[in-house]
Amino acid sequence: MLYSLGKFICSVIFKTLYRIKVIGKENIPNEGPVIICSNHISNFDPPVVGITSPRRIHFMAKGELFNNKWIGGLLRRLNAFPVRRGMKDRQALRDGLKVLKENETLGLFPEGTRSRNGELKRGLAGAGFFALRSKATIIPCAIIGEYKPFKRLTVIYGESVPMDHLRSGKASAQEVVDQIMSEIQKLKDVHKNNSN
Template identity: 80%
Template sequence: MLYRLGIFLCLVILKTIFRIKVIGKENIPSEGPVIICSNHISNLDPPVVGMTSPRTIHFMAKGELFNNKWLGGLLRRLNAFPVRRGMKDRQALREGLNILKDNHTLGLFPEGTRSKTGEVQRGLAGAGFFALRSDAVIIPCAIIGEYKLSGQLKVVYGEPVPMDQLRSEKASAQVVVDQIMNEIQKLRDIHKNNSN
């Protein structure tokens, strides 16, 4: 209930302020486990991805946000769960895998932190771990533009990242996340200067 209310408020406020255009959301499967992997340029990225996706998303968020009891409780009610950065957080890995096992959608920002330049950075291996340890469909997402009144923000969902060969070859998590980030970069390159 709170998640849906949050999505409604984001649609009313953010979509109007930043003139958000959504492309390719039909690429997101309507059922089954899905991982949406996006580049990260602003603290507003999670609500923007959440409001433009046709599916409810469970976001992995930095653990520091949950240190405040009130904020942590609110984030939990908004389907977010914590991950401790800079270390192997087994609890977060289990929680992410359980979300996918239950055929839900997991939202990740593989870069781990916001890009100061707006350019796509190299991703961390965590996204590759979830991709390899599940049967989830991997959807790349590119957030393009700036969060400013005079511009337009695009949220582009690409076609699923091919995973069959990577899984059969038992590719490393880093190889997988590099492929995912390449797909995000391609979306950004195609749509950055495209007015459509």
């Protein structure tokens, strides 16, 4: 209930303020486990991905946000769960795998932190871990534009990242996330001149 209400309110605000254009959301499967991997340019990225995806998303969020009891409680009710950055967080890994085991959608920003210049940084291995340890469909997502009032922001969902050869070939988690980031970069390259 709270998630649906939050999505509605954010949709009205963000779609009005940033003239959001969505491309390719039909690439997101209607059912089964899904991992949406997006570039990260702003703190507003999670709600923007959340309102443009047809599926309810469970996001990993930095652990510091959960230090405040009220904010942490609200985030959990909005399907977010904490991850401690800079270290192996086994509980976050278990939480993420549980989301996928229940055929839900996991939202990740593989870069870990925002890109200050908009250029794609190398992804962290965590996204690759989830991709290898589950049977999830991996959907790359590119957010193009600037968060400036009434200026166009474009969200592109690409076709699923081929995973069979990576899983059968025992690719490393880093190799997998490198492939995912490559697909995100392709989306940025193809659509950057068509985002206005």
